[in-house]
Amino acid sequence: MKSSLVAVSAAVVVASLVTGLKDRAALQEKFGLGSAGKPAPELMMMGRIKPTDAPAGNSDFNAQLVADKIEAITSSPPSASDSPDPNAVAEQPATPPSAAPQSAPQPTPQPAAPAAPVTPPIVSEPIAPQQAAAAPPQPAVDESALRYFASRGDKLRLQAEISRLQALYPNWVPPADPLAVPQNGDKQLEAMWQLYSDGRYAELRKAIADRQAADAGWQPPADLLDRLDVAEARARLINASDLKQYATVVDIAAATPSLLTCSEVDVLWRVAEAFIQTERVQRGQDAYSYILKNCPNPAERQATVEKASTLLAYRPMQTLLALEKPAADGSREFDAIRDNLARRFMAEGNNDPKLAIAPDYVARLEKLAGSEGLASDALLLGWYQLRRNNDAEAEKWFRTARAKENTAAASQGLALALIARKAPEEAEDVMFRWRADSDDATATYLAATANLMALQPPADLAEDVLHRIAAEIIARKYVPTAQQFGWYARSLNQFQTAARWFETALAWKPDDEPSAYGLAVTREQLNDRKGVLDLQRAWAGRSTRIANLEDTSSLMPNGGVLPAGKGTLAPQQPVQPTPPAQRPATAAEPLPTERRTPLQPGPDVAVRPAGPAMQTVTVQRGSRQARGCSTTIDAGQLSPANALSRGWCLMDINRPMEAISAFEAALQSPVRKDREDAAYGQSLAYLRAGLSSNAAVAATKAPQNRQRAAELQVAILADRALSAFDAGRYRETLIYLDQRAQLQQERIDLMVLRGYSYLNLKMYGDATRIFEAAAATGSRDAARGLADVRNVTHPDVND
Numbered sequence: 001m002k003s004s005l006v007a008v009s010a011a012v013v014v015a016s017l018v019t020g021l022k023d024r025a026a027l028q029e030k031f032g033l034g035s036a037g038k039p040a041p042e043l044m045m046m047g048r049i050k051p052t053d054a055p056a057g058n059s060d061f062n063a064q065l066v067a068d069k070i071e072a073i074t075s076s077p078p079s080a081s082d083s084p085d086p087n088a089v090a091e092q093p094a095t096p097p098s099a100a101p102q103s104a105p106q107p108t109p110q111p112a113a114p115a116a117p118v119t120p121p122i123v124s125e126p127i128a129p130q131q132a133a134a135a136p137p138q139p140a141v142d143e144s145a146l147r148y149f150a151s152r153g154d155k156l157r158l159q160a161e162i163s164r165l166q167a168l169y170p171n172w173v174p175p176a177d178p179l180a181v182p183q184n185g186d187k188q189l190e191a192m193w194q195l196y197s198d199g200r201y202a203e204l205r206k207a208i209a210d211r212q213a214a215d216a217g218w219q220p221p222a223d224l225l226d227r228l229d230v231a232e233a234r235a236r237l238i239n240a241s242d243l244k245q246y247a248t249v250v251d252i253a254a255a256t257p258s259l260l261t262c263s264e265v266d267v268l269w270r271v272a273e274a275f276i277q278t279e280r281v282q283r284g285q286d287a288y289s290y291i292l293k294n295c296p297n298p299a300e301r302q303a304t305v306e307k308a309s310t311l312l313a314y315r316p317m318q319t320l321l322a323l324e325k326p327a328a329d330g331s332r333e334f335d336a337i338r339d340n341l342a343r344r345f346m347a348e349g350n351n352d353p354k355l356a357i358a359p360d361y362v363a364r365l366e367k368l369a370g371s372e373g374l375a376s377d378a379l380l381l382g383w384y385q386l387r388r389n390n391d392a393e394a395e396k397w398f399r400t401a402r403a404k405e406n407t408a409a410a411s412q413g414l415a416l417a418l419i420a421r422k423a424p425e426e427a428e429d430v431m432f433r434w435r436a437d438s439d440d441a442t443a444t445y446l447a448a449t450a451n452l453m454a455l456q457p458p459a460d461l462a463e464d465v466l467h468r469i470a471a472e473i474i475a476r477k478y479v480p481t482a483q484q485f486g487w488y489a490r491s492l493n494q495f496q497t498a499a500r501w502f503e504t505a506l507a508w509k510p511d512d513e514p515s516a517y518g519l520a521v522t523r524e525q526l527n528d529r530k531g532v533l534d535l536q537r538a539w540a541g542r543s544t545r546i547a548n549l550e551d552t553s554s555l556m557p558n559g560g561v562l563p564a565g566k567g568t569l570a571p572q573q574p575v576q577p578t579p580p581a582q583r584p585a586t587a588a589e590p591l592p593t594e595r596r597t598p599l600q601p602g603p604d605v606a607v608r609p610a611g612p613a614m615q616t617v618t619v620q621r622g623s624r625q626a627r628g629c630s631t632t633i634d635a636g637q638l639s640p641a642n643a644l645s646r647g648w649c650l651m652d653i654n655r656p657m658e659a660i661s662a663f664e665a666a667l668q669s670p671v672r673k674d675r676e677d678a679a680y681g682q683s684l685a686y687l688r689a690g691l692s693s694n695a696a697v698a699a700t701k702a703p704q705n706r707q708r709a710a711e712l713q714v715a716i717l718a719d720r721a722l723s724a725f726d727a728g729r730y731r732e733t734l735i736y737l738d739q740r741a742q743l744q745q746e747r748i749d750l751m752v753l754r755g756y757s758y759l760n761l762k763m764y765g766d767a768t769r770i771f772e773a774a775a776a777t778g779s780r781d782a783a784r785g786l787a788d789v790r791n792v793t794h795p796d797v798n799d
Contacts, residue, residue, distance in 0.1 A: 141165055141172050142223035148193045157197065160263040167261055192224065201232050230258050234267060241270040249274035262295035269307055276311045285316045292323040298333070305334055305341075314345050314355060339368055346380045353387040369397070375405035382413045391420040408437035412444045424451035425459055428469070435472060446478045453484035458491045477508045480654075483515045490522065498522050511688075513543050513652055520546050543652065629653065635662040640669030640678075647681050656685040667701055675702040683712050692719040714744045721753065730757040748774050752781045759785070764793050 146165070149158040162174050188211060195204040205228070208220050233256040240248040253259060253271045260268060272287035288308045292301060301324075308320055321341075324333035334341070342361040349357045362384070369377035382397035398414035401407075411434045418427035427448035435445035449469050452459060461469075473481045482505040489498035502519035505512055516539055523531040532549060539546040629649035635658075638646060647662035663685060666678035679702035686695035699712045721736035737746065737754050746754070751774040758767035768789050774782030 141169055142221055143175065144189075144221055145193065145223055145227060146174070148190070148197070152197070154197070163261055163263040164258060168258070189221070189224075192220070196224065196228060196231065199231070201228060201235065204228060230256060234259055234264070237267060237270065241274065244277070246274035246277040250278065260290075262291070262297070262300075265291060265295060265297070265300045265304070269304065272308070273311060281312070281316065285312060285319065288312075288320055289323060292320060302334060302337060306337055309341055309344050314348050314357065317341075317345070318358075339364065342368070343377070343380060346384050350380065350383040350387055357384070369400070373404060375401045375407070375410065378404065379409055379413065382410075382417075386413060386417060386420075389420075391417050395421070408434040408441050412441050415444050415448055419448055419451055422451075424448050424455065425461075428452050428465070432468065442476065445472070446476060446481060449473065449478075450480040450484050453481055453488045456491075458488055474504075479505045479509045479512055479515065482508065483512070483518060486515070486518050486522070490518075495522055495526055499526065512654070513539070513546075514654055517543065517546055520549055524549060545652075629655075635665040638662075638665060640666045640671075640674055644669070644674055644678055644681070647678065647685070651681065651685060651688070654688075656688040659685040660689070663698075672702075676704060676708075678702065680704060680708055680712070683716075687712075687715050687719055690719070690723075692716045692723065695719075710743055714740055717743070718750065721750070725753055725757060728760075730760045733757045748777055748779050749781070752779065752785060755782065755785045756788075759789060759792070764789055 143165075146158065146161050149161055165172055165174075188207075192204055192207050195201075195207060208225075211218055212220075233252055237249055237252040237256075237259065240246075240252065249270055253267070253274075260271070262268075268287055268291055272284040275281070275284035275287060285308075288304055291304045295301065295304075305317075305320060305324075309317055312320070321334065327333060332338075342364045345357050345361050346365050349355045362381075365377055365381060368374070369381060378397045378401035382394045382401060385391075385397065386394035395414065395417035398410055398417055402410040402414055411430050415427040415431045418424065418430065428445065431441065431445040431448055434441045436442060449472070452461075452469070469481070470485070472478075473485070482501055486498045486501035486505065489495070489501060499519060499522045502515050502522060505515035506519065509515070516535060520532055520535045523535070536547055536549065629646050635643045635646060643662045644666035647659045647666060650656070650659035650662060660682055663678045663682035667675055667682070669675055669678065679698055679700075682698040682701070683695045686692070686698055695712070696716050699709070699716075704712065717736050717740035721733050721740065724730075724732040724736060734754065734757050737750060737757075740746070740750070751770055755767045755770035755774065758764075758770060768786065771782045771785035771789065775786055
């Protein structure tokens with residue numbers, strides 16, 4: 001009788017378990033956790049870094065053990081054919097198809113595997129159904145955290161705990177009602193779980209240590225320790241990510257793979273960013289791909305694409321976008337953010353002229369520009385087309401943007417498009433208002449002026465236009481336009497004015513050979529033989545055409561025919577204008593001029609060198625013949641000797657960037673002298689382009705004699721001083737000037753620069769001393785500097 005009663009009781013327990021498992025949907029419905037039949041996504045594995053075996057918790061019920069006891073009590077060992085209840089365990093829910101076999105539970109948590117070089121993230125493949133069916137019995141799972149979160153009604157943490165346990169134990173099935181399982185009456189343990197729930201991990205560690213000290217036989221639940229380790233790892237990872245310690249983020253993620261699940265999407269985002277910031281872009285892309293392949297939350301998926309678009313380039317983003325899911329109404333999952341993606345991709349295309357954006361994105365942005373009417377959209381389209389030399393299309397969009405909002409960016413883009421189609425007069429007019437808005441705007445305006453003055457036949461410009469151009473050129477000390485003013489004056493038979501402009505250009509940039517050549521032929525035409533001989537002596541060994549100046553007696557009085565020159569400024573279209581160096585003081589006003597005569601520069605011109613010349617649209621002037629290096633070829637195809645000759649030729653016609661490539665090819669020469677000349681020439685080309693750091697590197701590519709080395713060092717230090725001053729780094733300017741002064745006596749223009757550096761540093765006594773010394777030589781810039789010091793130190797007197 002007693003045996004029968006025990007058997008009946010056990011059968012009731014088994015039936016209750018089966019019923020509870022079958023009613024698993026009740027739990028999901030109660031807490032709003034979705035379908036109970038779909039297992040959560042598995043962990044994202046970090047390459048060779050393996051998660052440790054999860055510690056086994058204490059199961060509240062083991063159906064197989066109960067069934068075994070029933071058999072032991074009710075009968076002797078039965079055969080397979082007369083088992084009293086063959087379906088007692090088989091009626092439990094079937095193992096999910098994706099379940100993976102688990103190893104036997106360990107009594108204590110295993111230490112985390114040491115961090116190792118991380119390979120691309122992978123998602124473990126599901127085991128075939130037949131393999132899952134043969135899996136060993138599911139190890140016991142500690143469900144105390146599950147019960148705790150359920151008792152508090154914490155749906156988010158409950159779902160996260162279910163996802164975590166399903167990831168660690170694929171065969172585990174959540175109980176139908178966690179609240180129905182008897183709760184632990186251990187109030188201290190409940191308090192520990194509360195500390196964990198509140199995120200007070202340090203206090204929890206202390207509480208565990210205190211209890212173990214008071215009760216040597218007590219051990220905390222393995223699940224609590226495991227979750228605490230993971231929570232602390234999450235906190236460290238987030239802190240490292242916020243501090244941009246990306247290598248630490250990757251290490252923590254590799255050592256704690258249980259963080260890499262869909263319930264920890266924020267962690268996955270941070271790990272992806274860490275990979276990208278540590279130059280493992282493919283790994284970051286894989287992390288984003290894992291989310292899109294495995295995580296179902298629509299908001300998190302959309303946020304994943306938005307975050308990825310700020311870190312990944314256009315092409316990797318297309319791979320991620322291919323993972324979007326179609327909607328039931330036929331739309332695409334990420335249509336809500338596709339407009340912003342189109343804008344982002346077009347902006348990337350603006351920065352990379354070789355990047356071809358899909359026509360769908362271009363068409364989408366064009367549609368947006370028409371429907372929403374934003375000037376920013378039209379600007380994106382304008383710059384995209386300009387970078388690809390579609391000048392007419394670019395001009396259309398820049399005009400559209402400028403009509404909606406007249407800004408410096410819209411005007412600059414329109415001016416560049418106008419320069420490209422050889423309409424510099426309108427470009428100058430468009431940019432004049434914005435000429436001082438930024439360095440790029442200034443460079444674009446100056447490029448327009450150089451092209452305007454270089455037009456053939458000469459443009460019929462109003463006096464006010466000539467006056468404002470001349471004023472800006474003198475204020476900016478822009479050599480290319482000053483040189484073009486000289487040729488413009490020659491075309492109008494104003495030879496004295498032309499000579500003044502060429503002299504001005506040389507004062508600003510003494511090594512500007514085209515200006516020197518223009519001055520030489522102009523002096524020859526003015527019968528100034530002494531002036532010509534002085535120029536020939538100064539340029540001996542540096543310019544063959546000045547040394548062997550051709551007879552200019554055949555020049556027509558109207559200037560219709562100019563001497564066959566080699567090296568007159570050949571402007572080219574700007575893509576990103578390089579701004580000229582700014583002078584520290586206000587420029588002198590240009591002198592009045594006669595009608596339809598280009599303005600002459602003032603009698604005293606400032607001597608501070610200008611920055612690298614702006615490249616503008618190529619123009620032909622009169623009948624002057626092109627040089628032998630006027631065509632564009634790949635210098636790498638030339639012999640080293642020919643490449644060296646081409647490099648010097650390109651320097652003669654003021655094309656330093658092309659000369660750099662030619663000198664680089666000449667550096668491969670087996671002749672030591674050619675290598676020295678190539679390194680020297682490349683340094684000069686970099687200096688002319690305003691790249692002093694590159695010039696210093698180029699000078700080391702081949703040994704230089706003492707004279708050349710000193711010359712280069714002086715030029716590099718002067719250029720660095722100018723750059724530091726323009727950037728507002730006045731102490732650094734003084735350091736460079738001091739270093740240069742140890743090699744060569746300081747020029748007057750650099751003394752003025754030193755004075756303004758002292759003035760900006762509020763070292764008024766030193767500034768006054770420098771300005772007074774420079775003003776004693778007749779420098780008007782120094783005199784202005786003295787006036788500026790007085791304005792600052794004695795404003796009341798000046799008023």
